[in-house]
Amino acid sequence: MNSLPRLRQHSVLPGFGLTMGFTLLYMGFVLLIPLAGLLFAAGQMSLGEFWEKGIADRRVLAAYRLSFGASLLGAAINGVFGFIVAWVLVRYTFPGKRLVDAIVDLPFALPTAVSGIALTTLYARTGWVGRWFEVFGVQISYTWIGVVVALTLIGLPFVVRTVQPALEDLESEVEEAAAALGATRFQTFTKVIFPSLLPAVLTGFALSFARALGEYGSVIFIAGNMPGKTEIAPLLVVIRLEQYDYNGAIAISVVMLVSAFLLLLTINGLQWWSRRHEG
Amino acid sequence: MADTTNLSRAGAVPAHGDSPLVRRTLIAVALGFLGLFLILPLVLIFSQALAEGVRVYFDAIREPDSLAAIRLTLVTAAIVVPVNTVFGVAAAWAIAKFEFKGKSFLITIIDMPFAISPVVVGLIFVLMFGATGWLGPHLAEYGIHLLFTPAAIVIVTLFGTMPFVARELIPLMQAQGTQEEQSALTLGASGWQTFYHITLPNVKWGLLYGVILCNARAMGEFGSVYVVSGRIRGETNTMPLHVEVLYNDYMITAAFAVASLLALLALVTLAAKSIVEWKIARDMRLASAAAGEAPAPDGESAP
């Protein structure tokens, strides 16, 4: 007899109880209890205090604006260029393509502190790239533009890696059919190809956005960290913590956590939607 | 390399494809974008690290605080990676090989560390184990202090790198189904024998990559470790933290020297990924050939 007849379909494979038990236990200890603890701690605060420390404060608001704005912009840049990279990698062949394909994952594997100091040096006024912008009076490192640069790098693989498989699955027959029906290349792209890749692009965009929102390591080097100007929300959490203003840190963290969770739900919704669309 | 490129080029340009102008422009844009954000930073790391010569480079790495940071990073990875590998294998087995309610919800939960800021992870740890935290004072009664110790680093790293092995294995195990396992069971194999002889060999490449990626992330963990370690030189500084300390002390060359080790680790990880992907693709081809249509007519021998 099965002890959990409604929860699980019977299977002859053994080990479900053991592995599922361990999985839930481990996740409980490492993930759920800590998160519940944070929410509990936030619950101890009065609503007024939470509002004051987590939202209404001018410095906090400025940090949110920078974090959300730069993340959004970074994700948008990745949406456009990530799409082009995915397109080029799937559709064209050129020397060194395998190498380029491999390097896309670099932000997954490179420690954020390392990419942080590298970008800062690269985009500083005297840096290899920064000096060319300096000519036009544009400064990147230690400004909000630097934050966008760092967050773009962090989210770069997501759009490429979600669009790539979708593009590979797209049958070339569909395009040939559109061409045979008299559509121009541009029409085929805007009316046939892009709509079917849209769920993947949006998923990649949302993942990139979510990842950028919480990023700390690569941003603090390049941001300049001027209160109210180039200070991101995660940095403010650290600052509050160092000031022993635990409630301030908790309030900002909860706002970020809730945003991240909503994004995760959106991503899941998008994936569910795209699966349904593919039938 | 050259002949595979030619091979794919021969068949890869469809009649309805883009014009050469569009193609070249897009390739240039893509390479420019990747160059600006990935390749230039990577080149810069090594060039800065070696800016003052090989001698200075190795001196920076051999310096006692650097060595201590390398040692702590290695120890942390040596604890974190096996634990999260066991977790990943167990979770993948339960999730990929069985049907149960709430499966997709569970997968979402496993992904959560991706979306949670490392700084928030560090904060939670401080709230739990700090001197005025929920558990900290109780543990202090037994003389256990976790905050600002290597133990703290290990625990937050466990959190941050939890999903990597599981995420590699789950789709792979799902794609492989349960037929071979069922087959082994009908032949009298025990559960462990089935797992060891059938499941594990089939996912070994994915598992290997999961472990390598988990290792890279464990060694590179920054935000959460930054908060809980106390950044005590020679004691609780991991390599990424040491990079930060050196950089902020304007010891740029030394900072890039230590960073170059981490960058090397990242490159090794990427190389491993490429190899593993190639192996998995090959295994999948073999598997679909083994399950599906006959490649050779009966009696005729394949090479």
Place this chain on the structure above:
Amino acid sequence: MSIEVRSIRKTFGKYTALDNVSLTVEDGCLTALLGPSGSGKTTLLRVIAGLEQADAGSGPILFHQEDVAKTSVGERRVGFVFQHYALFRHMTVFDNVAFGLKVRPRKVRPSREEIREKVHAMLSLVQLEYLSGRYPAQLSGGQRQRVALARALVIEPRVLLLDEPFGALDAKVRRDLRRWLRRLHDEIHLTSIFVTHDQEEALEVADRVVIMDKGRIVQEGSPDEVYDNPKNPFVYEFLGNVNLFHSRVEKGMAHFHGLRVESPQHETAKGEGGRAYVRPQDFEISREPLGESSFQATVQHIYRLGATVRLELAREGEYLTIEVELTNDEFRARGISKGDKVYLRPRRVRVFTDQEMDDSYTSSQL
């Protein structure tokens, strides 16, 4: 070893895969479970193997009078051949076949030498000894099928269960392999059940055919019995092509197309509606009227199928097509061409009244 299952029920959520199924398979018998997809045949096979668990309240599963319902799949010692073979892709043919011996507990495990001998003996039985070093991906479909069989047989199973054993093969290999399986069975006499949706395969290979539909057993018997005497319209339609005529049944006679055909089992019918079935090869065809029980139709299409010829005909002013199958010789002798008007007389007709159609499920369960 005989197999007997009693009152097996199996549901997946709201879907009933097996609805109170009982079945006996005699010792040494090769039995086919035949039915359309979703009829529950594979589920029944998997329940017998222990790969699925029957719902609570189901009856026993007896192997030679011993109830194995509570034992695990490994303990049942069944040879199971999966539809897609489920060969271990990372092992050679030799290792695949040896697996079942190598995983035995140390006490009952044969020595390395014995394993080698057994595996080679088994591979020579399936005529694959020369491929023992190959990997599954290097084999053709038919060869994989035989490796799967060897792997299942080497553990000396008490019964052999095969799930759509020829399903993934192309037509020619399929025919060769099923004849080979029949010969193999005649050699080893292992009680075997195989699942198939192909009536030709079931009728050709099996000693007994068990026909399933919607989770129930509809009819069982020897291939001749079920073919010649389908118990209900489902079986009739499932076993080969049929022509269907709506008819009226009265006092032992069925009336359709102005014909009167004897239907002795409906002696007491009083003008009920019904269906008359005639198989395409059960028509006599002629240019002249064939007495009272023939009707006229026009040849609309002629399809040549190698050894046989299929005609599609229609009656004057009717939409319904009638299919007739002739041998090539017959066709040539009659000199029929498209557009000809010919006379058809059914040689063999099977009539079911509407009442019987509704009852067919309940009656088949008795």
